[in-house]
Amino acid sequence: MAIENTDLERRVLAHERILRALIRHIAEEQPNILTRLKQTFGQGHNVGEHEQDYTSTQQYGDQFIRAIESAIARQADID
Numbered sequence: 001m002a003i004e005n006t007d008l009e010r011r012v013l014a015h016e017r018i019l020r021a022l023i024r025h026i027a028e029e030q031p032n033i034l035t036r037l038k039q040t041f042g043q044g045h046n047v048g049e050h051e052q053d054y055t056s057t058q059q060y061g062d063q064f065i066r067a068i069e070s071a072i073a074r075q076a077d078i079d
Contacts, residue, residue: 016064023068024075037065 026033041061 020064020068020071024072027068027072034065034069037061041065 023033023037041058
């Protein structure tokens with residue numbers, strides 16, 4: 001993999017970690033934020049969705065929100 005690709009991947013992963021942490025902190029004060037995010041990334045037809053190995057923006061958004069919900073649930077189990 002080219003250096004540029006690995007650098008980009010690390011940057012994207014860093015941004016994802018920051019966003020997850022921010023959303024978890026917001027969810028502590030505004031529990032409905034996850035519902036609002038789910039509504040924002042609602043179902044729709046995406047070009048290419050029937051192609052092999054295609055992952056839509058919706059699917060990535062759902063995975064992202066589920067990961068945050070899991071992190072919140074794990075933290076609640078600890079507290």
